[in-house]
Amino acid sequence: MPVIVKFGKICGCVASGLRGLFIVATLLFGFKKNDLYSQVRAPAFSRNNSDVTTVDTGYMRVWYAFNAEDVNKQETFEDFHRLEIGAFLSKYYSDFVYRNDSLCDVWSRENPRAQSAPRRCLSMGFHVRNQWSEYYFTHFFKDFSQGLITQYSLMPRLTPHFQYSENIPVQDWTVLNDTLTVAGYLCQKAICRFRGRDFVAWFTPDIPVNNGPWKFGGLPGLILKVYDTEKQYVFECTQIRLVTFPIEKHDPMLYAETSRDNFRRAVARIYDGTNNPWANDVVWNPIELE
Numbered sequence: 593m594p595v596i597v598k599f600g601k602i603c604g605c606v607a608s609g610l611r612g613l614f615i616v617a618t619l620l621f622g623f624k625k626n627d628l629y630s631q632v633r634a635p636a637f638s639r640n641n642s643d644v645t646t647v648d649t650g651y652m653r654v655w656y657a658f659n660a661e662d663v664n665k666q667e668t669f670e671d672f673h674r675l676e677i678g679a680f681l682s683k684y685y686s687d688f689v690y691r692n693d694s695l696c697d698v699w700s701r702e703n704p705r706a707q708s709a710p711r712r713c714l715s716m717g718f719h720v721r722n723q724w725s726e727y728y729f730t731h732f733f734k735d736f737s738q739g740l741i742t743q744y745s746l747m748p749r750l751t752p753h754f755q756y757s758e759n760i761p762v763q764d765w766t767v768l769n770d771t772l773t774v775a776g777y778l779c780q781k782a783i784c785r786f787r788g789r790d791f792v793a794w795f796t797p798d799i800p801v802n803n804g805p806w807k808f809g810g811l812p813g814l815i816l817k818v819y820d821t822e823k824q825y826v827f828e829c830t831q832i833r834l835v836t837f838p839i840e841k842h843d844p845m846l847y848a849e850t851s852r853d854n855f856r857r858a859v860a861r862i863y864d865g866t867n868n869p870w871a872n873d874v875v876w877n878p879i880e881l882e
Contacts, residue, residue: 644840647733648678652834654814655687656805656827658727663828671728673805673827678839682803684732724748726859727879732806733841734760741807744847745855751862755847756855761786763810765793774816775829782811788881789825793818799832806879825879856880 654677657663659670666672674687729746742757763784770781772794779794793804795813804815805827816829850858856878863876 644842646838647841648681648839650676650678650683650835650837650839652677652801652832653837654805654816654832655830657830659826660828663830675803675805676837676839677801677803680736681839682734682736683839683841684734684806685730686728689728724862727806731842734803734809744842744844747858748862751858753847754850754855754858755844756850756852758852760809761807763791763808765811767811772817775831777816777829777832779816780813787879789820789822789879791818791820820879824877 654675656673656675657666657669658673661668669688671689672687674685674690676683724747726745731744732741733744734741739760740757741760742755744755745753747753763786765782765784768781768783772779772781774794774796777796777798779796782793782795784791784793791808793808793811793815794817795804795811795815797813799814800812801814802811803809804811804818808815808818808827817827819826819828859878860876
């Protein structure tokens with residue numbers, strides 16, 4: 593059965609408390625070298641989800657568990673993603689981070705005299721705590737008419753927020769005869785190599801929409817599950833809703849324009865500690881190796 597979206601618990605920690613706990617944990621326990629998330633601090637602020645502009649009308653919402661141990665238990669998800677599809681645009685982003693930011697907005701409005709405010713108000717995935725990853729704090733917009741995908745990334749402290757556009761990537765899929773049921777839909781298998789990794793996708797012809805999680809698409813049906821062959825990045829659909837809703841966008845002026853190559857260099861500097869002193873000795877393992 594599809595997983596029903598549920599709100600997490602509001603926590604009582606303020607930003608200063610989180611910083612103190614993080615420092616103490618660092619001193620007492622240290623970190624594993626292959627932990628991609630624990631030493632890279634999250635953005636200094638959350639997005640204001642009430643300060644948005646409607647850019648399209650959506651007709652379909654699709655939720656994907658990201659790197660889940662059990663797709664029926666949200667507490668085992670590394671993150672929970674949402675794909676919103678409209679006539680002209682689609683939007684892909686973290687549902688956990690969106691709900692967290694919304695709860696933080698409510699807290700701030702209800703406590704206007706507070707000298708500090710929480711940045712984490714939701715019990716999210718087992719990595720999405722006070723850490724940064726471009727996959728958590730990025731919104732991806734596909735513009736069908738222009739054939740462009742633009743990503744808007746909130747960056748960790750000491751790094752400006754970035755946006756960049758590129759042509760919607762074309763994956764050279766080979767469609768196979770294998771089948772699998774995902775989220776109640778019969779899917780067909782496809783494989784490709786994309787930007788340094790080999791991927792397996794499962795798409796459903798029952799939903800003839802050329803889209804999928806993250807930057808994936810290009811198949812004769814919605815992609816409901818996709819993963820690299822080493823299963824370091826796994827996206828799996830948990831539910832689909834056909835509803836009418838506004839697709840919303842934050843002010844793009846919050847983000848400095850850059851190129852894909854420059855963005856990748858900036859992220860690499862974050863992980864090697866050049867732009868982020870909290871990130872020393874962290875292994876960078878991006879989904880795009882090329």
